[in-house]
Amino acid sequence: MEKIKHYGHFLFAGASAFLVNTIILYVLSNVLGVHAYVGQIVGLWGSITASWWINRTKTFKTTAAPSWVEYRAYCGSMLLASLTNYICYIGVLAIYPVLEENPVIALFPATAVSMFVSYFGMKYFVFKK
Numbered sequence: 001m002e003k004i005k006h007y008g009h010f011l012f013a014g015a016s017a018f019l020v021n022t023i024i025l026y027v028l029s030n031v032l033g034v035h036a037y038v039g040q041i042v043g044l045w046g047s048i049t050a051s052w053w054i055n056r057t058k059t060f061k062t063t064a065a066p067s068w069v070e071y072r073a074y075c076g077s078m079l080l081a082s083l084t085n086y087i088c089y090i091g092v093l094a095i096y097p098v099l100e101e102n103p104v105i106a107l108f109p110a111t112a113v114s115m116f117v118s119y120f121g122m123k124y125f126v127f128k129k
Contacts, residue, residue: 006059010119013054017047018111022104029103036103040089044082048075051118060127070126077121085114 021043028039052074056062064070088110093099099106 009058010055013051013059014111014115014118016054017051018107020050021047021111022107025107026104036093036100037090040086040103040107044085048078048082051078055122056127060122062127074122074126077125078118081114081118081121084117085110088113 021040024043024046025036025039028034028042029036034042052071053066056066056070056074062070089103089106092106092109093103096106
């Protein structure tokens with residue numbers, strides 16, 4: 001049962017991060033007219049920050065006070081996941097350029113792939129559980 005809660009919290013953190021990313025990307029690209037590629041970079045930063053907080057408190061149940069050292073380590077480990085996400089995102093937009101009109105759709109496959117990379121980074125390099 002504990003493993004189910006653990007992975008459930010991870011999925012909740014990921015869904016929350018996806019929502020944060022989607023909102024930021026939508027507002028920047030569809031409301032403010034920022035290019036979809038730039039909007040995704042800002043969206044990824046927002047989603048990393050949201051997922052760090054949820055994963056540290058719920059998924060991995062870290063009790064130490066949050067620190068910039070931990071946040072930097074988390075961001076560093078998420079770099080590979082973010083690059084994976086961004087490469088997949090750009091790949092989807094390159095294959096289906098019509099999606100640049102609604103780039104949020106390209107987030108779905110990009111997020112699915114990067115989810116696995118991010119979990120292993122957190123488990124083995126940041127929270128080490």
